[in-house]
Amino acid sequence: MKTTARKTSPKLPFHVPAPVEKVLKTAGHQFDAFSLKAKSVAAQTEKKVKVAARDLKKTGQSLARDPRAFALDVMESGRDFGHMLRTNAGKVGGDVQVQVQKAGAEAARRAEGLAKTVETAVEKGLHSLNVPTRKELRSLSAKVDGLGKKIDELKARKPARTARRTPR
Numbered sequence: 001m002k003t004t005a006r007k008t009s010p011k012l013p014f015h016v017p018a019p020v021e022k023v024l025k026t027a028g029h030q031f032d033a034f035s036l037k038a039k040s041v042a043a044q045t046e047k048k049v050k051v052a053a054r055d056l057k058k059t060g061q062s063l064a065r066d067p068r069a070f071a072l073d074v075m076e077s078g079r080d081f082g083h084m085l086r087t088n089a090g091k092v093g094g095d096v097q098v099q100v101q102k103a104g105a106e107a108a109r110r111a112e113g114l115a116k117t118v119e120t121a122v123e124k125g126l127h128s129l130n131v132p133t134r135k136e137l138r139s140l141s142a143k144v145d146g147l148g149k150k151i152d153e154l155k156a157r158k159p160a161r162t163a164r165r166t167p168r
Contacts, residue, residue: 019117023110023113023117027110
């Protein structure tokens, strides 16, 4: 199998803030670690398949020599195998499910952290250009709407009568 190792991250045509770069590097390293684990599991599985194929070949030869003894042996080993499956089936499925849930939760947590970091960087960039953020625009719009309502209320009121001037 060909293995690759990341020596440096690729150069990007734009500036990436340090926190974002750190999160991306960590994610890359974790992906590499996960890849190594997957390769290890694949190698173990390959070995188990080869052993199973060898056993199957032996079983086929045994069947050809004495079919009746083979049938009795299969029935006996089938009982043991069924018992083993019933006892271990829940454990294996549960272990895999737990690992998948942990990986999903970690990915969600890191994505949330990355989103916050990017949001902060964008907000700082907008402020440096004197461009208001969406949150600031919403706040300003709400204030303008409130002032408009107050003006409408004042227009709707009857104007108070002005006092008449008395001639001098």
